[in-house]
Amino acid sequence: xxxxxxxxxxxxxxxxxxxxxxxxxxxxxxxxxxxxxxxxxxxxxxxxxxxxxxxxxxxxxxxxxxxxxxxxxxxxxxxxxxxxxxxxxxxxxxxxxxxxxxxxxxxxxxxxxxxxxxxxxxxxxxxxxxxxxxxxxxxx
Numbered sequence: 001x002x003x004x005x006x007x008x009x010x011x012x013x014x015x016x017x018x019x020x021x022x023x024x025x026x027x028x029x030x031x032x033x034x035x036x037x038x039x040x041x042x043x044x045x046x047x048x049x050x051x052x053x054x055x056x057x058x059x060x061x062x063x064x065x066x067x068x069x070x071x072x073x074x075x076x077x078x079x080x081x082x083x084x085x086x087x088x089x090x091x092x093x094x095x096x097x098x099x100x101x102x103x104x105x106x107x108x109x110x111x112x113x114x115x116x117x118x119x120x121x122x123x124x125x126x127x128x129x130x131x132x133x134x135x136x137x138x139x140x
Contacts, residue, residue: 022042022094023043023044023049024041024138024139025041025138025139026039026042026121026137027138031133031134031135036057037057038056039053040083042084047088049087049089049112050082051082052080052082053079053083053102054080063077063078063079066078066081066102073105084098087111092114093112094112095110108125108126108127109127110123111123111124112124119138120136120137121138123136
């Protein structure tokens, strides 16, 4: 009996820890049109959080390039591009890094926060005191 109770508690704890993770695949939703745009995979590397575009939904062209990006990302394929860079966990927020908008090539300070039973992520990009927020949905 004790063995089964331990197993059930262990699996419950394991499930809870995975469900509260920001890591995984997220469907980006355009805040203006409400349309799905891409799938971003959020992952951890050396204790920091990153996100890369792994799929474009309804692209106008096959694997477009980031023509408006600057530096090493200029004219590179958008699929596979790291757009969330160097965030660190701070209580229930992930912040201290940047997010890139491949549509305009601009980089913004970034903050991520899990919401809605961990099925939605609030993505906020900042420039000074101004910010823009999107809500992405977890891909299952």
